[in-house]
Amino acid sequence: MSGHVFHPGHSALHGMTVVVETAGALTYVGRYDREDSAGVHLLDVGVHDLNSASAKEEYILRSSKFGVRGEHRHVVVPVDQVARITQLANWEPARSS
Amino acid sequence: MPYNPALVAPMRAEVTQLGARELTTADEVDAALGDQRGSMLVFVNSVCGCAAGNARPALALALKHAVVPQQVVTVFAGQDLDAVARVRQYFADYQPSSPSMALLRDGEVVHFVHRHQIEGRSPQAVAADLTSAFDKFCGAVV
Numbered sequence: 001m002s003g004h005v006f007h008p009g010h011s012a013l014h015g016m017t018v019v020v021e022t023a024g025a026l027t028y029v030g031r032y033d034r035e036d037s038a039g040v041h042l043l044d045v046g047v048h049d050l051n052s053a054s055a056k057e058e059y060i061l062r063s064s065k066f067g068v069r070g071e072h073r074h075v076v077v078p079v080d081q082v083a084r085i086t087q088l089a090n091w092e093p094a095r096s097s
Numbered sequence: 098m099p100y101n102p103a104l105v106a107p108m109r110a111e112v113t114q115l116g117a118r119e120l121t122t123a124d125e126v127d128a129a130l131g132d133q134r135g136s137m138l139v140f141v142n143s144v145c146g147c148a149a150g151n152a153r154p155a156l157a158l159a160l161k162h163a164v165v166p167q168q169v170v171t172v173f174a175g176q177d178l179d180a181v182a183r184v185r186q187y188f189a190d191y192q193p194s195s196p197s198m199a200l201l202r203d204g205e206v207v208h209f210v211h212r213h214q215i216e217g218r219s220p221q222a223v224a225a226d227l228t229s230a231f232d233k234f235c236g237a238v239v
Contacts, residue, residue, distance in 0.1 A: 016216045068194070087213070
């Protein structure tokens, strides 16, 4: 990030395309809108399920190269499910401990 | 619903004054991209204040580079709906995003800059990516 607020008056991530990795099987890629008591609100969201045929890394890298396939207009990810939020442009696989 | 034309006029002008040819209908898109030869940059303009607000200056910087595409055309997302829908048919492998930029060589997309590659980055950084692609794909064919 360049350090400036992308959309003044909103959170630093507002309007950014992010990867939201969760504690469960689902990973979301979409535009960050806001966070409130319901969770993290994403718009125009693609979803990867660990139980699907493709690997999560492959899905995210493909989204980065070819764009996000928005399957859902609006998704709310409960905060307690969120493991990591990363800008899609900066996403790298998490280092295993 | 398209944006108020008066609102987008300065955003259009910011791109057309760089020499980009505006395509506002599907027919104009087909005429420009249908049998495209050489190098062409397609700039998908948009209203988004922050991403597009970086993309337009990035384009301006990149077009000052020594090597540039032979043609630059532009469509306006959320405004010229038919033209944008048609132009996206030419980039069928890529998901729609705006603003975005596609560099074509002989009708093939050889480099694509998505909105997520513009968000939060400086115009200089985006321009550097573009000029790198210009150097790679827009030079003389030997």
